[in-house]
Amino acid sequence: MKTLQFTIPVAHDRTVIVQEDCMPHFYPHLHRHHEAQLMWILEGKGTLIADNSMHPFQENDIFLLGANQSHVFKSNAEYFDEAHPKQVRSISVFFDPNGKLASLFNLPELYMLQSFVKDYERGFKVPNEYFKEVSRRVLRLKEASQMDQLMHFFYLLRTLCHVSKQVNALSGGKNSSISENEGIRIGSIYNYIAQNFTKPITLEEVADQANLTPQAFCRYFKKHTGNTFVAFLNEMRVHEACKKLTHHKCESISGVAYNCGFNSITNFNRVFKSVIGNSPKEYMVNFQRNVQ
Template identity: 40%
Template sequence: MKVLEYTPPVPKEDSVVVDEDILPNFYDYFHRHKQLQLTLIIKGEGTLMAGNYSQTFKPGDIYILGVNQPHIFKSAPTHFANPQKGNSHAIHVYFDQDRIPNAFFSLPEMESISNFLASTQNGFQLPSEYAGYVTKILLKLRNKSNLDRLLHILKLFHYFSQEVRGWKSLGSGFANTSLSDYEGLRMNDVFQYTLEHYAENITLNRIAEIANITPHAFCKYFKKHTRKTYNTFLNEIRINEACKKIINSHYDGISTIAYSTGFNSATNFNRVFRKTTGMSPRDYIREYKSKVGHWANS
């Protein structure tokens, strides 16, 4: 088991490094690092966990992950069912602000960029309407030299600070709590088990056993580090998976989705789905189909 702290492939002389991953699956551990991370998903899908937040990810998504923000891009089960290189393809840009003198960011011309970087603690998802432009820049960064990479990433940060509106926060409104390496390993085990067994009846005793603490201690521990109960977290994962099945048309009906994602009844599934997404499953399906139809005709 790898430790929580992760060191990106960053040469000593570079403050910006571009890493292109073409692998059977995404890096499979809940981890953090001191560099700000900008990620473009080119191929592959799954669940993103960032701090105490989780959601599905798909090709075309672009994310900013804050300095030392624990995160994992957990590949969908289909990646592991057919483990071949190319299941996951992403470009990760690592920006180490500590390698640039503070006086540089104190310049008047850098004010908007400095303010933007300071706001990224909990991470962001780029709104889809800006993804085409930003994707072109990130693809070009692969072939840029050291200085060109730095200049281009600063211009990109300036664009983010001045032009982009409607960022989606990857935070719940609470600051990320600090995790020791040992706690990071424990949370990694809990997250991994949940993602792999969400469709099963995960009891409190079982998940506490995974964390190697008593059920009572686990409830307090999980709430402390995520600001939510484990049952709420588990339901969010299940609803994320249900939404993926709807989008991929992997269902024969509402009841099928409910039971395949771990719910013991369609009624309970409907209640949790509405609470999580703000709409019923049928309304979600109807809205998704209307969007698909609009895209097809546009």
């Protein structure tokens, strides 16, 4: 089993950690950490799983993730192809609102920022129209040192606070109170589904990952994710299908359906429309119209 808890390398002379990463693909396992994280995708595409919700990501997307929020930036399959190496790049800002910063957030002048961090512990995606403003703040923070870095951090938080009035939370989950053992079990389940969703997965197989009977697993999964296992699996398959349908080398709709784990085109069309709101064909037409 892969543990959910993840430890960020801490610089003892820094309250705010700015980290730039360049690697073949993003860390592939569902995890969480005590720090909140602002992540700017410089290069790379895939799906963000945050608690029980999924969101596609691509270059120049920026996400705020709350402290102890379960998440994984799942890179697309092509990033794991050793024959055709690709890379991902990102800049992350880590800060622990309950650590050394807590006393600063308690200052009357910073009460607004404290409320913002608490209100958006489920995270959000920065709207595209605010990308330039937020990315400029991140770069200034990255280039600053010592006390200047802390000041630019508060400027960044103030900008995010204003942006947050026009966003929706990444999820409605409440996973921050689960125990470490429960986190390990949920992480194992999510990782198994993420690695096998393109193939047939039986309820018995995924229940075995949690060391539960199928009946107990269904109750457990619904309680901790807010979704049924089938609904979560179908949503993951549909998000993968969306990426394939909008790829410039898109195969046929039926080919996409079968390669994403659906066993019939009829079932694919029905599930796709229930998740996205349009049929696969309508989704492709709308996408092509928007990019022209």
